[in-house]
Amino acid sequence: MSDPRTHKAEAEFPWSALARSGPPKRPVAERVADFLEIYGLYDEATAQAQASRCIQCPEPTCVTGCPLGAHIPEWLALTAEGHFDEAATVLQSTGTLAELCERVCPADHLCEALCVINGHAQPVSVRAIEHFLNEYAFAHGTAALPPPPPNGYKVAIIGAGPGGLACADELARRGYAVTVFDSRKMPGGLLVYGTPAFRLEHAIVHRRIEQLEQRGVAFRMGADFAPDVLQAELLVRFDAVYLGFGLKKARTLDVPGADLKGVEQALPFLVQSDMDLPREAPVIDVTGQRVVVIGGGDMAIDCLRTAVRGHAKEVLGIYRRDEASMPCSRRELENAVEEGVRFEFQAAPVALLDDDSGAVRGLRLVRTTLGAPDADGRRPFAVAPGTEFELAADRVILALGFDPEPLPPTSPFNGPQLSAQGAMVVDDNQMTSLPGVFAGGDLVRGPSSALHSVRDARKAAAGIHAFLAAKR
Ligand SMILES: Cc1cc2nc3c(=O)[nH]c(=O)nc-3n(C[C@H](O)[C@H](O)[C@H](O)COP(=O)(O)OP(=O)(O)OC[C@H]3O[C@@H](n4cnc5c(N)ncnc54)[C@H](O)[C@@H]3O)c2cc1C
Incomplete structure (x- = not known):
């Protein structure tokens, strides 16, 4: 039996008339001679045309397939209408670290693999349109959110990887005073100390760090969480703690x-x-x-x-x-x-x-x-x-990949329950067995993905907010 949705789509939408076109990509001989990103941006006309290939299906599988539940059809529709400012605002205000996630997102396994026009035509080029919109947002100032009034609570985040940065972003949006501690010299975690610049240039990470700083997030780099004194101090000086220090023990x-x-x-x-x-x-x-x-x-x-x-x-x-x-x-x-x-x-x-x-x-x-x-x-x-x-x-x-490394037995954070594999165990709100101490990302999941670290961090930020609201 034929699919009625296909007939509707063929009759009304240009996906069958307009082929998917990828973003501009630097030629091989040029790109292997340096470590710069290889993808360029759509121009506005191409972004608009490619976004119009989305059929705005009523139950968008691209959203359910996205670990971050991105509002994809919403910003695709706005892009298709040429409302780039609004599309970029929706994307940036609903996405966490959108321009970082998009660059390392395996969209071909996720939203694009689940796009309903697959099987009839090439899927909507979601990632390339998102890339265009993210850069549009930064170029036109729509990525910057005004800092909200402080709510009087202080949260410490250990680890400036994508999880730690996402948690900082979500909490700063809610008015928390956030301090991020990391033993490295530069924030970014494996996005900087791992992912090569030809996939994610460091300037893109630095741009986001600067934005977080403008929102009041403080970074204490070169701060190793290992000494017990820092760990004990955190529990006294802060109202809640997020642990996102990832994994270091290479297999x-x-x-x-x-x-x-x-x-x-x-x-x-x-x-x-x-x-x-x-x-x-x-x-x-x-x-x-x-x-x-x-x-x-x-x-x-x-x-x-x-x-x-x-x-x-x-x-x-x-x-x-x-x-x-x-x-x-x-x-x-x-x-x-x-x-x-x-x-x-x-x-x-x-x-x-x-x-x-x-x-x-x-x-x-x-x-x-x-x-x-x-x-x-x-x-x-x-x-x-x-x-x-x-x-x-x-x-x-x-x-x-990597394996978990147990915390020293003297650590006050040794309280959180550990799984048989040594990973930290958390509840549905990402809280460990130590009240007020939350955790997520690779530390909890084992070697996973930047997107899943961001998802955990978003959940943890909501959990921290609820935990502190209950104490208020
Ligand atoms: C080469 C490579 C390529 C990858 N490619 C992709 C990809 O394409 N897509 C994708 O989604 N994922 C990818 N990943 C996986 C992804 O990078 C990780 O899953 C993700 O970075 C984990 O985030 P996290 O915040 O949990 O931890 P991390 O990114 O590991 O960050 C942990 C942070 O904690 C800090 N820290 C550690 N110990 C301490 C301590 N004692 N005191 C203070 N700070 C500490 C570290 O310095 C680090 O900054 C890749 C990983 C690697 C290595």
Whole structure:
């Protein structure tokens, strides 16, 4: 039976007449020569035309599929009518850190994957329109909200990652005096100390920090939360605390040779490529080398594309499942392939090989077979016996994610209950078992996403507001 909604859409809306067009993208030869963002902006006419492809369906799946519940059809309709100021205001006032989230959002798995015109035509280019509107908002001053009158309450936030910044933003909008503590020199968490500038330039993060400061948020950088004195002091000086200090313990590869020279962790490799950031470790130079990156997430794709920009001779990604199972953004995977990255799928390392001087010379791998998807949609894999093979490599980079690290036993924050994996346990309002202490992001979820950290932080800010209102 034919879908009546399709007929209505074909009759009334231009999605079938107007093809989706992506945002301008810098050519490969130009973009691999630097670390600048690769996407440009739609012009106003294109933004308006592309937004008009939205059919304004009554139950928008793009909204339900967005971890942040963004008001997508609302600002698409305003954009389609050419009301860019209003569209940008709706987007910025209802979205938290919208211009940061949009740059790292895997929209191709989320709102765009769920757009109802999929299957009939290419989905509405939600992310590119959002990119246009966010930059419009900053260019035209609609991103700046006036600071509300202070409400007399003080909140401490530990960790200036996307979760901490989002919590600060939400609380500052409600008149709280917010102080953000972070052990690093610059705020941004993994958005700065991880995500390469070709996906999110630091100036974009700094612009948001400046806006938060204008709204009264104070940043205490270089403040390590580890000393008990700071932790104890927080509970006395502040009415509530949000813990968003993420995860730092990088996962290692449990195979022989994993400690050979030339085997690197992803973060030091990514961070050193950034000229803005102070160097924290010796330079990992991949010029002229055969680089292999192990992993299938965004971090792996970032390492591969960073190796290309670092003038590696060959850049190969290894993933133990198939391409369709990769958790990374499709868009960034396509960008990596365009930039010359190759992949070896359904291959799992069983040993890293020594060149007899203690340095890595390659990998021994084994093929995998995949089973049917489990309840979470993940396909379990099994090693296929007798399929071992070797690959040469001068540098092996591990992009395997992070694990929780327990707090010191003397910490007053050791009170919050921890899960079996060591992650912090929270209730429906993101409150830990310590009253007034809230937590969210990777610290609670394990390695997750910037969007989920922002979602937790929004919930926590609402929880803090309710908690303090009840005390009032
Ligand atoms: C390379 C890479 C690429 C990624 N790509 C994407 C992507 O494309 N899309 C996406 O959605 N997600 C992506 N992620 C994941 C995303 O960055 C994280 O899920 C997100 O940053 C977690 O946010 P958070 O606020 O919980 O913690 P974090 O971003 O980890 O921030 C924690 C902050 O706490 C501070 N801190 C830690 N310990 C202390 C202490 N003792 N005292 C004081 N401060 C402390 C840290 O300095 C840091 O600033 C990527 C991650 C990496 C590493």
